[in-house]
Amino acid sequence: MRAIRIHMTDDQRRLQLDEVPVPAPRPDQVIVRVAAVSLNRADLGRGRVGGGAGSNEPAIPGLDIAGVVESVGEEVTAWKPGDRVMALVTGGAYAEYCPARATLTYAIPEGMSFAEASTIPCVFLTAYYALTTVANLQRGETALIHAAGSGVGSAGIQIARALGARVITSAGSDAKVTRGLELGAEAGVNYSRQDLRIELLRLTDERGVDVVLDPVGGDIYGATLGALAPGGRVVTIGGTAGPRAPADEASLQAKGQTVRPMMVFNAALEDSEGRGAARLNAWFEDGTLRPVIDRVLPMGEAAAAQRLLADRRVFGKVVLVWED
């Protein structure tokens, strides 16, 4: 099969289209014939090493796929060849065939294309579990969703709205803030030209925000903590702007505030019945949520697609599709 792999030479990273063997499913996996892959920030690294422990085999990147089940492992009963699915995977997505755990494979919402479906698993599940399981966001609370234009942020704005929260968003440009308002945020802050803490306090009548979804980190995190309401909950998920300075634990405790990191894979595995994915699918089917696609490109343009993401020149998701 064809696959895009990451070749590392002298710390130079190059994506290359290679011929590699078609994977066989483990007992708990399905093999998906991939139609579309959406990019995530995690794809920009070196990737998981392809051949297992001790191997230097170039890795195939990618966490998000949509396509058709080709074959299933012997323990799998939930899926059969021919099913239209999307899946959260741990690498191996930029390929014609990709293994996926059956329990992290989901039905595609009614009427949705493969390109649209490929944008759902990683960022919508991340935002959903962060705002529900981890932050326990309640109707009527104020949710701050950082980085409106990120995959996670563009999903988080919509989910927080669907959960009945008042949403404030942030971004590094006025254009991205405006797009965030179009997705359902009531207010937005441009953190590259406005004082985030002061603006957040102004927008909440000095009370602060109840819940924060923070995939950015860096300086933004400190400003956020300064505008957190009593009892406020911050969920951190990665950090595109760099590490977070340690929070003042005593101050957090005194105000009943919490900061918790989360991993989408753990959260999705804990939800073994896929309740989160089922609720999201219902919201996609009734129009409450919509995929946010910046552009769709052929798989051969994977390197250019990754550059767009790295340079922050996209709003929402970039999708790669196989063209025969």
Ligand SMILES: NC(=O)c1ccc[n+]([C@@H]2O[C@H](COP(=O)([O-])OP(=O)(O)OC[C@H]3O[C@@H](n4cnc5c(N)ncnc54)[C@H](OP(=O)(O)O)[C@@H]3O)[C@@H](O)[C@H]2O)c1
């Ligand atoms: N732990 C998990 O389970 C999990 C799951 C999904 C994602 N993540 C993590 O969440 C983060 C976001 O992922 P994503 O795929 O949504 O990212 P993305 O689509 O590439 O968006 C990243 C955003 O970060 C903002 N940003 C601010 N400062 C930045 C800087 N110095 N460099 C680059 N971007 C900067 C950019 O917004 P502006 O241009 O508006 O500033 C951009 O929209 C990543 O760290 C990712 O690894 C974690």
